[in-house]
Amino acid sequence: MIGENVTEAIPSPKDSHRRATPVDVLEDSVLIKRGAVQLFRLVQLATELAAAPDLDALLRTITEGLTRLLVATRTTIYVYDEKTGEIWSRVADRLEIREIRLPLGRGIAGQAAKTRQLIHVPDVSKSEHFAPEIDRKTGFVTRSILAAPMLNMKRELIGIVEVLNKKTWTFTEDDEELLRLFASYAANAIEAQILEEAMRRRERMAAVGALAGSIVHDIRNMAALVNGWIDLIQPGAAAGTGSTREIVDVVHGEIDKMVDLTEEVLDFARGIEGQVVPHRVDVDRTLQDVLRVLEREFQINGVKLEFVPGGAGPAKLDVRRFRRVVLNLGQNARKVLPRGGTLKVTTRRDPEKKTCHIEFEDDGPGIPDAIRPRLFTPFTSAGEHGGTGLGLAICKSIVEAHGGTIGVRDRKPQGTIFEISVPGDTIGASGQYPLDKA
Ligand SMILES: Nc1ncnc2c1ncn2[C@@H]1O[C@H](COP(=O)(O)OP(=O)(O)OP(=O)(O)O)[C@@H](O)[C@H]1O
Ligand SMILES: [Mg+2]
Numbered sequence: 001m002i003g004e005n006v007t008e009a010i011p012s013p014k015d016s017h018r019r020a021t022p023v024d025v026l027e028d029s030v031l032i033k034r035g036a037v038q039l040f041r042l043v044q045l046a047t048e049l050a051a052a053p054d055l056d057a058l059l060r061t062i063t064e065g066l067t068r069l070l071v072a073t074r075t076t077i078y079v080y081d082e083k084t085g086e087i088w089s090r091v092a093d094r095l096e097i098r099e100i101r102l103p104l105g106r107g108i109a110g111q112a113a114k115t116r117q118l119i120h121v122p123d124v125s126k127s128e129h130f131a132p133e134i135d136r137k138t139g140f141v142t143r144s145i146l147a148a149p150m151l152n153m154k155r156e157l158i159g160i161v162e163v164l165n166k167k168t169w170t171f172t173e174d175d176e177e178l179l180r181l182f183a184s185y186a187a188n189a190i191e192a193q194i195l196e197e198a199m200r201r202r203e204r205m206a207a208v209g210a211l212a213g214s215i216v217h218d219i220r221n222m223a224a225l226v227n228g229w230i231d232l233i234q235p236g237a238a239a240g241t242g243s244t245r246e247i248v249d250v251v252h253g254e255i256d257k258m259v260d261l262t263e264e265v266l267d268f269a270r271g272i273e274g275q276v277v278p279h280r281v282d283v284d285r286t287l288q289d290v291l292r293v294l295e296r297e298f299q300i301n302g303v304k305l306e307f308v309p310g311g312a313g314p315a316k317l318d319v320r321r322f323r324r325v326v327l328n329l330g331q332n333a334r335k336v337l338p339r340g341g342t343l344k345v346t347t348r349r350d351p352e353k354k355t356c357h358i359e360f361e362d363d364g365p366g367i368p369d370a371i372r373p374r375l376f377t378p379f380t381s382a383g384e385h386g387g388t389g390l391g392l393a394i395c396k397s398i399v400e401a402h403g404g405t406i407g408v409r410d411r412k413p414q415g416t417i418f419e420i421s422v423p424g425d426t427i428g429a430s431g432q433y434p435l436d437k438a
Contacts, residue, residue: 038178041069045182049189058193062186066163069182070175073165074140078102078109079190080157087113087160088373100134107131109160112147116157118180121145122170140164146171148179150187158187201378209269216262223255253293257327264324268378268394276318276401279436280425283312283356284347286319290326291345294334302339305330312347312356314425314433321398325406328391329418333362335387354424355404363415367408375408395420 045065052058063075078087078100087109089100102110111129112119122144124130135142147162161183166175230251267275291307298305333343344361367375374380376396381389399406404422411417427433 035174038069038174041065042178042182045069046185049186052189052193055190055193055197058189062161062189066161066179066182070146070163070171070178071167072146072163072171073167075164076100076109076162077186078113078160078162080113080159100137102131102134107134108145108147109162112149112160112162113157116149116151118148118176118183119145120171120176121147144170146175146179148183150183150190152187152191158191161186205269205378208265212262212266212269216266219262220259223259226255227252250296253296257293260324260327264394265390267321268390268397271397276321276398278316278318278402280314280433281317281319281435282433283315283317283358283422283424284309286317286322287312287326287345287347287358290323291330293323294327294330297331298334298343301334301337303334303337304340304342306342306344308344308346310346310348312358312424313349313427314435315356315402315422316425317402317422318398322402325395325398325420328395329360332391333360333364333416336364337362338364349424350421354426355421356424358420360418360420361411361415362417363411366410366414366416376406 045061048061048065049058052061059077063077066075067073076089078089080087084101086101086103088102102113104110105114108119108121108124108127108129108131110131119129121127121130124142124145130142130145134140143165145162145164146166147160149160150158152158161179163171163175163179230248288307288309291305294305330343330345337343342363344359346359346361348357349355350357368382371380371382376392378393379389380392381387396406399420399422402422404420406418406420408416408418425433
């Protein structure tokens with residue numbers, strides 16, 4: 001505790017050295033009974049934790065169980081992200097599934113993470129550390145907080161567990177003790193689950209890699225064959241005019257997409273870092289070319305595709321791979337947009353940072369809350385479209401292999417905006433920029 005008072009609601013059994021009166025005995029027996037019930041609930045919760053099938057279920061079990069155990073209103077778990085030095089919340093309870101990030105030291109949870117101490121704040125209005133922006137974000141009104149660091153066996157920080165608003169008066173010393181005890185147990189359960197998920201993911205990726213490797217080769221050969229046959233059926237069709245030529249173009253295009261897709265999975269499973277072969281290209285022109293591939297698909301589905309180039313300038317891109325990012329983002333939007341919906345692709349250059357920015361803005365239903373925190377990780381998919389959930393993970397790995405970033409935000413009043421930024425290449429004093437040959 002740091003300088004905050006705990007108001008005890010019930011007398012401590014430590015006072016029992018006085019001569020016991022019938023009232024004392026009665027109180028003691030009530031306390032013992034209450035303690036036994038708490039202990040029983042704690043053991044029950046520990047058993048439930050052990051049975052949780054995945055990290056989401058585990059975090060949900062902890063938050064719901066602790067809220068019940070400590071007779072509170074809500075529990076939030078923050079996971080410590082070693083890479084960024086922040087703590088972030090992935091699941092709180094059924095009402096709160098948005099991601100909240102706090103640097104160490106910010107808010108009560110951030111303080112508990114920084115000091116690695118249990119912190120009890122009976123009244124947040126009197127606390128200098130309370131961060132009101134979280135309440136503003138979630139619409140929840142916090143009155144009191146009990147926050148404990150979750151440390152693993154090696155005393156490393158795994159996260160913070162924060163219990164809010166004791167329903168009966170205020171949190172007691174017993175509550176503090178119970179939370180302290182539970183936090184270390186939860187830390188180990190969470191760590192084990194994170195490790196297991198990473199292992200499961202690696203195994204899955206290895207399996208996908210092996211499978212993709214064996215079929216990519218065959219598919220490439222078959223595609224070359226089919227392409228050859230099409231040209232044979234209709235000699236000179238590719239050079240012809242009108243509908244025949246259009247049909248042949250579409251079939252060739254679809255076959256290319258199929259080959260691309262299988263290669264994409266293979267690339268991803270093997271990891272594409274170090275494999276990127278960038279060339280100096282004009283970002284706007286490259287985008288224009290790739291978006292043309294999507295035009296027909298959008299047209300058939302009655303979805304508008306707008307391109308508003310804003311002079312993004314040159315960048316070093318592996319066009320074949322960058323194409324996949326654009327196709328993935330385009331197809332994702334197309335899948336969720338109803339007839340009449342719009343995907344607008346815009347570009348701009350940040351002259352100060354020398355970066356190229358591309359935005360994919362749609363007026364669709366928005367990213368489902370349930371998958372938001374895991375959006376760019378493999379096998380995250382939602383909706384009835386039956387995706388594998390690899391698209392955005394692939395986009396992220398490709399953009400990052402170019403030294404860029406990809407992010408997502410909500411569009412007002414509705415829809416989603418994906419933003420990509422990549423380092424721009426130099427532009428001469430005259431404003432001219434010669435490009436590499438394709
Ligand atoms: N523009 C968008 N608007 C709303 N939801 C989206 C949008 N883009 C992606 N999503 C959601 O994110 C999920 C993950 O997308 P991702 O591209 O990673 O996988 P997928 O499209 O489901 O499968 P795959 O791309 O592997 O075929 C989608 O299932 C969809 O629910
Ligand atoms: Mg997709």
